[in-house]
Amino acid sequence: AQTVTQSQPEMSVQEAETVTLSCTYDTSESDYYLFWYKQPPSRQMILVIRQEAYKQQNATENRFSVNFQKAAKSFSLKISDSQLGDAAMYFCAYRNTGFQKLVFGTGTRLLVSP
Amino acid sequence: KAGVTQTPRYLIKTRGQQVTLSCSPISGHRSVSWYQQTPGQGLQFLFEYFSETQRNKGNFPGRFSGRQFSNSRSEMNVSTLELGDSALYLCASSLPGTSGGEETQYFGPGTRLLVL
Numbered sequence: 001a002q003t004v005t006q007s008q009p010e011m012s013v014q015e016a017e018t019v020t021l022s023c024t025y026d027t028s029e030s031d032y033y034l035f036w037y038k039q040p041p042s043r044q045m046i047l048v049i050r051q052e053a054y055k056q057q058n059a060t061e062n063r064f065s066v067n068f069q070k071a072a073k074s075f076s077l078k079i080s081d082s083q084l085g086d087a088a089m090y091f092c093a094y095r096n097t098g099f100q101k102l103v104f105g106t107g108t109r110l111l112v113s114p
Numbered sequence: 115k116a117g118v119t120q121t122p123r124y125l126i127k128t129r130g131q132q133v134t135l136s137c138s139p140i141s142g143h144r145s146v147s148w149y150q151q152t153p154g155q156g157l158q159f160l161f162e163y164f165s166e167t168q169r170n171k172g173n174f175p176g177r178f179s180g181r182q183f184s185n186s187r188s189e190m191n192v193s194t195l196e197l198g199d200s201a202l203y204l205c206a207s208s209l210p211g212t213s214g215g216e217e218t219q220y221f222g223p224g225t226r227l228l229v230l
Contacts, residue, residue, distance in 0.1 A: 035218070043202055045221035091157065095219075100147050100208060101170050102219060104157035 002027045004094050006105035013082045021077045021108045023092030031097045034075045040088040087112040118222035126228045132193040135225045139186050139207030146188035151202040200229045
């Protein structure tokens with residue numbers, strides 16, 4: 001069974017600074033998807049960024065980018081120019097190709113200070 | 115497009131009762147997945163429905179069931195509620211078999227269930 005590990009329960013960053021959230025996963029599959037979701041206090045799960053495993057190029061979405069290391073099974077999220085609105089729980093998730101089941105990590109709480 | 119909607123948003127029940135939660139997917143999406151989120155167990159997959167058929171099921175007891183209608187709306191039902199069923203129930207919709215991001219799951223705001 002696939003597993004996702006987020007080893008940082010909580011991270012802090014100041015506004016305008018850069019922060020990196022870590023995620024590792026375990027799978028025997030070669031084709032899969034990886035995601036970062038953000039869950040603010042409203043509890044609405046919001047997609048931040050996704051990565052297809054067959055793509056070597058790291059995904060980017062505005063201030064958000066990932067460092068995808070397939071061999072190391074690592075998928076970290078970098079948030080640049082952090083904003084107060086970035087404060088939330090961040091979940092790393094894995095999905096096999098062809099299946100809709102998402103396997104989530106335990107989450108990292110990101111605190112952003114002025 | 116309108117997002118995923120879930121009703122009701124909040125629900126209080128007592129042990130032994132049953133509850134039905136509803137999820138309306140994004141227009142055009144045919145897959146609906148359900149997740150349970152609790153402080154102790156985190157986010158866990160319940161089941162997925164596609165074209166009115168359950169395709170995948172998580173490791174939950176038979177008290178948890180669901181169904182999907184021809185318009186892709188989905189309901190999940192929990193019978194004989196237990197205190198441990200108190201959780202945030204999230205549904206997500208997607209359009210599997212496509213590319214360009216449509217196969218990605220987009221979540222609704224959730225239904226918070228409290229069992230007393």
